[in-house]
Amino acid sequence: MNVFVIGANGQIGKQLVERLHEEGKHQVTAMVRKQEQLDDFTSKGYQAVLGDLEGDVSSLEQAMSGMDVIVFAAGSGGSTGADKTLLIDLDGAAKSIEAAKNGNVKQFVMVSALKAEDRSAWPEEMKPYYVAKHHADRLLEESGLTYTIVRPGALTDDAGTGKVKTGDVSTGEIPRADVAAFLAHLIGHDAAHNQAIDLVKGDTAIEDTL
Numbered sequence: 001m002n003v004f005v006i007g008a009n010g011q012i013g014k015q016l017v018e019r020l021h022e023e024g025k026h027q028v029t030a031m032v033r034k035q036e037q038l039d040d041f042t043s044k045g046y047q048a049v050l051g052d053l054e055g056d057v058s059s060l061e062q063a064m065s066g067m068d069v070i071v072f073a074a075g076s077g078g079s080t081g082a083d084k085t086l087l088i089d090l091d092g093a094a095k096s097i098e099a100a101k102n103g104n105v106k107q108f109v110m111v112s113a114l115k116a117e118d119r120s121a122w123p124e125e126m127k128p129y130y131v132a133k134h135h136a137d138r139l140l141e142e143s144g145l146t147y148t149i150v151r152p153g154a155l156t157d158d159a160g161t162g163k164v165k166t167g168d169v170s171t172g173e174i175p176r177a178d179v180a181a182f183l184a185h186l187i188g189h190d191a192a193h194n195q196a197i198d199l200v201k202g203d204t205a206i207e208d209t210l
């Protein structure tokens with residue numbers, strides 16, 4: 001399948017692109033927003049296109065033309081304010097969903113966050129972030145697209161373990177490497193269709209999930 005990774009220059013996105021490229025089961029295209037990032041990806045032999053989540057839907061639609069699976073792994077990050085959270089995490093996701101609906105996308109995978117569905121669990125200082133994640137997820141669920149929402153716990157840069165816990169999770173953390181491995185595993189997997197999956201570190205081998 002043709003897999004399109006939005007946020008491909010990010011810490012999860014990069015590991016996902018590398019993994020999909022190495023596995024060779026799918027054709028992966030990285031969406032990045034700067035020319036030097038594009039040059040970096042293409043110099044490694046990866047397919048890449050320029051795209052900006054602050055741009056319009058039609059340019060995103062053009063960038064994802066011919067893609068079967070979209071993975072949204074972008075985010076405004078912790079160093080910007082609520083304005084960018086609104087523009088990237090919420091409206092960037094909304095525009096990506098809209099663009100995917102106009103194409104022939106078979107699965108839209110959203111990297112969300114643990115507890116995004118549960119307002120009562122949102123810490124006061126993180127509310128704008130959770131509001132963005134919550135409504136991006138709901139837009140996707142209501143879009144008519146075949147979706148998979150992955151809700152990881154707190155992300156770490158620890159080495160990947162290849163093992164996770166899914167389902168009935170209230171708190172926890174997970175290495176970004178394991179999130180990338182789990183995303184690669186669920187792409188094109190029927191059991192992941194129209195599911196929202198909580199994800200933290202655990203004891204189950206990723207290939208035994210779903």
Ligand SMILES: NC(=O)c1ccc[n+]([C@@H]2O[C@H](COP(=O)([O-])OP(=O)(O)OC[C@H]3O[C@@H](n4cnc5c(N)ncnc54)[C@H](OP(=O)(O)O)[C@@H]3O)[C@@H](O)[C@H]2O)c1
Nearest residue numbers: 007009010011012033052053054074075077112113154155
């Ligand atoms: N931190 C946590 O504990 C936590 C927990 C659960 C879920 N999450 C979610 O996990 C996801 C990935 O996390 P991560 O650590 O891999 O994030 P990250 O390293 O901050 O990567 C985010 C990527 O989004 C890209 N981006 C930002 N604005 C963009 C725009 N206008 N157009 C196109 N791309 C844009 C960034 O591009 P540049 O490289 O150009 O800056 C970056 O590559 C995020 O959605 C985050 O909310 C995080």
